[in-house]
Amino acid sequence: MEPKQIKEGYLVKKGTVLNSWNAVWVVLSEDGVEFYKKKTDNTPKGMIPLKGAVLTCPCQDYNKRTFVFKINTVKNQDHYFQASHLEERESWVKDIKRAISCLLGGKKFARKSTRRSIRLPDTVNLSDLYVQMRDQEDGIKELKLEKEKRVYNHCFTGGCVVDWLISKDKARNRPEALMLATGLLNEGFLQPAGDVSKNAVEGGAESAVLDEANAFYYFADSGFFCEGYSSDEDGVLKEEFRGNITKQGCLLKQGHRRKNWKVRKFILRDDPAYIHYYDPSKGDDYLLGSIHLRGSVITAVEFVPDAKRYDVDGNLFEIITSDETHYFLQAATADERKDWIKAIQLVSKTGK
Known part of the structure; x- marks a missing residue:
């Protein structure tokens, strides 16, 4: 019997021969x-x-790249x-780990029940903690912070993280809160913003998160924008990047010119109503x-x-802007196309 297909989608992969x-x-x-060069291949x-493979996440081998995971095979x-x-x-890692576990135990793949188990008092679920920190009403407030002519949008300080963890009884004292915060950063839930926090991470300090007012951080899936202050003269954040991220992928x-199709990462922001696209192999610093x-x-x-017919695999949709510019996009599945159209339509009507 053919192996059961579990999951599919676009990811960025490091070449095994070249470092691209x-x-x-x-x-x-x-x-x-x-893995395929194109979906239609x-x-x-x-x-x-995956039999006998080991999955590492988060993977710190490439610290300038976020959301990286590594699969090490039995042949090393x-x-x-x-x-x-x-x-x-998180979705890919969860399914790959489960597949490896099922192979090890000689079982058929099946996702674990999503029923929440009772959490032990001394056990911390970083994913649950991250969700609570992101709560609009009761979580950590995202601010616009300024330092040395630079503007950091949707950020907060290391001190704010520590204060929140203690106030919500997640930690008994500041050292314990810093250990939790460092765990969140190591898992990729928090990201450093600015030289002070980045130097602490790269310096290998015992606590990668600093309990300081000048150490800035942001949520991995927030509306933080890491351009616009790349030089000392450019301290003003572009208006179009101030909106919250409502969808990305x-x-x-x-x-527009060559009419060829390429994979792009899209980030949809609500107010102002913009969708930005990037080269996914180069990260969010490479705005196209x-x-x-x-x-x-x-x-x-x-x-x-x-x-070209062989480049099109269905699930197409079109964006026609107010100035009559046409953009043609292709989703991986019919459901994904439906979700993107719904999300973009909502932003186009409600955002300025």
Whole structure:
């Protein structure tokens, strides 16, 4: 019998021969991970057997890249993958770990029950803690912080993290709170912003999170924007990046000139209403373009002019901006297309 397919989608993978990182289509089955250059390809570029493999997450081998995990095979080959956002990484890691565990025990793959188990008093669930910290009403408040002519949007200080953990009885004292905060940062839930916090992480300090007012941090899936203050003269954050992130992930986008399709990471922000797209292999510092969505029309389409037939695998939709610019995008599945259209339509109507 053919192995059961468990999961598929776009991830960025480090080359096994060259050190380049490229977006690939990844398919997880019960016994391995296959990756393809394009979703429409019939033959994979490679296959990673999972029997006896070890998964490492978070992976700190490439500290300038976030949301990376590593699969080490029984032949001691390392394969590095990078997700586009935290929730996506957690989903892949959970299913791959489960597949490895099932192979080890000689069982058929089955996801564990989602029923919450009773948490022991001395056991900390960092994922649950992160959700509580992100709570709009009772969590840590995201602020606009300024330092040395630079603007940090959707940020908070290390001291704020410590204060919140103690006030919510998550830690008994400040050293214990710093240990929890460091765990959140090591797992990728928190990210450093600015030289002070980044130097602490790279310096290998006992506590990677600093209990200081000038050490800035941000939630991994927040609206933090890490450009716009790249030089001392540019201290003003662009208005279009001030909105909260409402959706993010990878889609295929058709180029305006060459009409070829490439994988792009999209980040949708609500107010102002913008969707920005990036080269996923280079991260969020490599902005390729932005689309102002106010007054745009977003519809599903079945045909794209000038598209090569073998590059199109269905699930197409189009964004027509108020200035009559057309953008053609391709989702991986019909449900994903539906979700993106719904999210973009809502932002286009409510955002300024």
